[in-house]
Amino acid sequence: MTKPRQQDAPPVVEHVSDDTLRQFVGYHVKRAMNVIQGDLAKTLRPFDLRMVTYSALVLIVDNPGLRQSQLATAMDVERPNLVVIIDELERRDLILREKVPTDRRAYALMPTLAGRQLCDKAIAAVKAHEARLLAGLAPPEIKEVVRALSQIELRGSEE
């Protein structure tokens, strides 16, 4: 005999079980990602940055002179969608589109001083917030996680 049910009424669910989904690593990744994304958004708000503008800025600071198409590929964003991101960063004078004399179709993306400074501050803030999220995890554990996630990422690119 199963749970007693009055008449023909549907069972009342007191606690929702997601055990089946929990067997999938992907589910855990998704839920962790939700938390991380929410935390990141909150962290970046004071800098008036979103996740995309933040990562674009970091990549430009780290790779001064790169082209928009390179950045789009690195960020896994369609070229048309990158345009507005770059527009926004340029409008705020965090980066600039520098003309490339050897190829007049392309722009070399360069960070400004303000861009580098904001980037540094944002990175520091993100670092602090991430540390709080990862509190309770020992460094070797974290290394292990990163290794595993990289492995998954790799599997994806070799399709």
Added chain:
Amino acid sequence: MTKPRQQDAPPVVEHVSDDTLRQFVGYHVKRAMNVIQGDLAKTLRPFDLRMVTYSALVLIVDNPGLRQSQLATAMDVERPNLVVIIDELERRDLILREKVPTDRRAYALMPTLAGRQLCDKAIAAVKAHEARLLAGLAPPEIKEVVRALSQIELRGSEE
């Protein structure tokens, strides 16, 4: 002296470095998530399911009788957005909205036989695909990753 640059031209970036972002676990989670999400979408396409409809179906099969608001909370989806998801599953006769005699505002979500069957098949397919993504990772490593991700998830909910 740094890299030689002809005249005043911006440096040419041959390889885009994302080392700065790689220091963040969140970045790795995001990139792994992209791969997983793409793989999942491909896996579910033959069943005419998307990630949201799939997880909704699984949760309904595992928790027959649950209410839409419970499901919305479990899935981290706004109630209005869940309506169309449930509509879709119901239209395909995978689930049904059963009237609750004790509360005439609410619907108890129940899977149909077809729903349970499709769910089983989809779960099997996802399991197989995930196994391929995780090939190269030993079971204890996977356990470690899940533990770490759960920890992150937890940190988020205790804000």
Added chain:
DNA sequence: TATAATAGTTATAATTCATAACTATTAGAG
């Protein structure tokens, strides 16, 4: 009984993501 709260819905806006087509320019085949 009156008021507040809840379940589900509708309508709608904001945001994100994807696609086609265009201009200007460069590279490559012949």
Added chain:
DNA sequence: CTCTAATAGTTATGAATTATAACTATTATA
């Protein structure tokens, strides 16, 4: 060397996802 194809960036646009306000019906509570 010229013609064609390919590339960089852009514009326009649409699809999909996500979020918000307000509504109906019903239940819980003061």
